[in-house]
Amino acid sequence: MPISIDIKSIEKRFVLRHTRSMKETFLWLLKGRRGDLYKKFSALEGVSFTVEEGETVALLGFNGSGKSTLLKHISGVMLPDSGSVRTRGRVAGLIEVGAGFHPDLSGRDNVFLNGSILGMSEKEIREQFDSIVEFSEIGEFIDTEVRFYSSGMYLRLAFAVAVHTNPDIFLIDEILAVGDEPFQKKCLAKIKELNEAGKTLVVVSHDLDMVSKVCDRGIVLERGRVVMDGEVGDAIAHIRAS
């Protein structure tokens, strides 16, 4: 099988600055408190794995274990300090609901803006537009400004755009927590459909039941390290045991 995501021993350190004020920086330097200026914090340490095309992978772990940071490396938002990340094809996803939505624009304008931000061409958006609106169940409100949308409508439209970007790798970060049950079911069905079409899925979620339904493989992170990589059932058991 061709490889879809290839991650080789990536490291990522964040610098936690304790002050952004020039005055304090200067004073602390004078007082010999240089060490207090900032602290380095390892978000990812020696993370390596490969994902084959069509795999469904869950990234599991407690808050602060580095799951979202890892996802940001796959999408290219962050670059590793060392090591390499390589991907094949278009990467898109719901890193956060409606990033790139503007409240003052209508639903229609936002579909175009958001679709384009997620890498769709003008032609693709025009072709998919009706299907996006239908999936979102927004109906006649598509020409209303999204500031008047309920949070459910907002989420539905954002998700509808994202699933229509037709990515090769689909990243999902804690999104299905919102939305009512029928829509959640519809989303899960759509995600499964994407997977059957051979798309690679990477899911970050604390909802272990949902994860076990969607994913086959689980990778457990702890303080930025991979501590377990295997069947999703085993990974969930590992999380529940710790």
Add this chain to the structure above:
Amino acid sequence: MKTKVSTPDDGTVGLVSPGHGAGLRDVISSRFLLKLLVDKEIKVRYRGSVIGLLWSYVKPGVQFIVFYIALGIFLGLEQSARNPGGLPNYAIYLFSGIVLVNFFSEALGNASRSIVLNGGLIKKIYLPRELFPVSAIWVSAIHFLPQIIILIVACLFAGWTPSVLQLAAAVVGFIIVALMATGLGLIFGAVNVYFRDAENLVDLLLMVATWASPVLYAWTTVRDQLGQTALNIYLLNPLTVGVETFHYAFWMPTADQTQALPPSFLSLWVPIALALSIVTLVLGQLLFRRLEGRFAQEL
């Protein structure tokens, strides 16, 4: 995207490293997104205000009237029967400079803030980040357009008969200023992520810019007061050259072509200014690409 080809047969052929863009070239390939971002900005900016887009004219209009009364009339820069040493058609002189400097100010000011303002998006989704400064410049150019129309109408009333060379000079002048604003916008936009002092520094620069170019007075004042060397340094500023091309195209034809350009202006200073703006743009792009890798974690 840069393609890294590995040894064949292991399934890794065609893998690319995400997050490594081609800089401004990516902006060209994302023209549609650029257009949408510009449309959004135009739609959203004056939302909820009664006179809307007219604010883009009220501000320069009031600025023009204040300068005209204070400098043209009170300080005697306007030529009149009692003041034959002044500039003929001072109002057009003033306005042709102001529109260009206002374009520069708006473009650079907004481009410098664009990365921090769009931080929410930059932190979550990868897209060519140059889009934000470039769309800020584009929006300013759209606001600039109607002002130039007003200027042309005023010029026509004053008997404007420009030559093709003069019009071409104005176009080149505008390009010089736009490239300069883009280059500086990339620099300050990127630095602003790390030090918010950058946007205050830009405000300071822009305040100086109006006075460091011959917008309110004539370039001859610089030569007469400070000498030739100072004039040469003065003309190294691409904004000064841009403003002077506008005077050449819009004001001189209405002033019976009697006013002189700085010595070897078209043959020497315009090419120098163009070269300097291109260098600024290249430096801006290089610095931007060095700094953009850590935007997501610093924002």
